[in-house]
Amino acid sequence: MEERGKIGEVKHILLAKFKGVSEQQIEECIKQYANLVNLIPSMKSFKWGKDVSIENLHQGFTHVFESTFESTQGIAEYLDHPDHVQYGLVLRPLLENVITVDYQPTTVQL
Known part of the structure; x- marks a missing residue:
């Protein structure tokens, strides 16, 4: 088993x-979130999207x-x-609720 963090x-x-x-507030929030990639070396990429599910x-x-x-x-x-901590002060007041999940992508070998 690999060491945590590695x-x-x-x-x-x-x-x-x-x-x-x-929507303007949300758009500005997204721009600030995306900019964290330029400020935080360990953050390698950022993507976002809106729910489009038909299951509701x-x-x-x-x-x-x-x-x-x-x-x-x-x-x-x-x-x-510090830039993430500061961004959290901007984001949190705009949210009713949030869920976060961290995972390591795994490819299924068939």
Whole structure:
């Protein structure tokens, strides 16, 4: 078993349920989130999207944010980084609820 923090690429997923905020506020929030890639060395990429499911099981979570890190240690560095901490002060008041999940992508060998 590999040592924690040494497992390789890790995805950080954030599901957001925004509360009574304008689309303009959400767009500005997304731009600031995306800019963290330029400020935090362990953050390798950022993608986002809106829920488009026809199942309607999103429970009000409308936006998905995906960040890629080199390791779980990279996520720890991101969480403690002053630019991330500052961004959290901007994001949290806009959210009704949030879910985060970190996982290591695995390819199924057939």
